[in-house]
Amino acid sequence: MNSFSLKSYLSSNIDIDEMEISAIVEKCTTKKIRKDQFLIRSGEYCKHTFFVESGLLRQYSIDKKGKEHILNFAPENWFVTDRESSFFNQPSVYYIQALEDSEVVSIDEDFIHLLSEKFPAFTDFNNRLLHNHIRNLQNRIDLLLGANAEERYLQFVKMYPDIMLRVPQAMVASYLGITPESLSRVRKELALKNLKR
């Protein structure tokens, strides 16, 4: 399995030395979690941002009827957190769970402050991440409101090229807000359209 360290992620995105950043990153805890284990459950307070070094996480909610809705997948190199809980100090309404055995770095607020103080360039980078996150959320709302199943699916595989092969189709359907049958139909139609033998 591929793995990406937070250290090299930061040093490849910001103009700072990997050695310099080591000392700070080492203050973060790296957790090994098994498939199906939770980092956050609904009702708990989320105190960290999680960076996935290897493996795969999902963030989801459960509605009143007991149905799951997946908000995000977080494969290698992704950050995931419940900002509502961590920033506004409210109990989380989400679950963050491992879909594969994973290694994640738990990042707390102090770490963010420390990085910003030491490396002004990090503040810009963090800001860009936040805006990128907002852009993705907007895009997602727009697709959920106005796009058909195929358009949603094509956008999904562009963003997450290997997730179709890593999770059950029902989870992808949940992310897309369509039924597993619709997802199956979309994939079948694409095959009929694109298969050239």
Add this chain to the structure above:
Amino acid sequence: MKTRTVELVASPREPHFVGDGFRVHNFIPSAYRMDMIRMDPFIMLDYNSLYEFPPSKYPKGVGVHPHRGFETVTLAYKGKVQHHDSSGGGGVIGEGDVQWMTAASGVLHKEYHEEEWSKKGGAFQMVQLWVNLPKKDKMSKPKYQAIKFDEISRFELEEHAGIIEVVAGVYNGTKGVASTFSPIHMYNAKLNKNGKVNFEFPSHFNTVLLVLEGSITINGKEAVPTDHLALMANDGEAFEIEANENAVVLVLSGEPIKEPIAAHGPFVMNTKEELREAFNDFNNGKFGYLED
């Protein structure tokens, strides 16, 4: 001719389930030192050691998944597997059969315990091996070689030592029926107690022995118990194995292809760009369609 020595004897790792139908120990590429480069052209070896599956009304197995860039070889020792693919092909791999599937440019397939077998359950023992393809053949047309137990060539050893079933390559003039894209020898050595056999492969051929039944001693020194795998060093050509009790040993030896490897999930290509293309093609339906 120099003696080929044993580099290491690997014990089976913790088993994991592939789907719900295959309980496997992975040796290649996750065991100590046995990565894709060291083991070239063998890029994956999963071993379902002898395991008793209880009866099941619905057949257990692995759902639809793609492959591109290599071949999958399934050797059924105990139990039966049924398979289907996106080109409409399919069949049953029965006890003693070998299925050699050249995924090459890409197939979607699924593999399940055969329906009637599943209803009764029973002893299940299989090997699935991935053999890499040379760059020039990675995007060739997919094909199957369904090799029935009866079609496998046999070489009778002297002094009732046992028999060598030659699946691919050649042993002492007996040729296997499987065609391969790079030089590979694949045998099942079925040895009687105290039976001895000598093998000889060019020293640069990567070579492993997997003991499926009984136990053996290599070169009169190294003992290899059941379910263990011996990785042979590349320091010579010839070696001898002796069965300490009736034994079944899978012998694999292949010439390294020595091309760059870019692998992720079910795709094994030469470059990252080709990997991206594989995911893209899969996501866009270019591997076809197969109902789960």
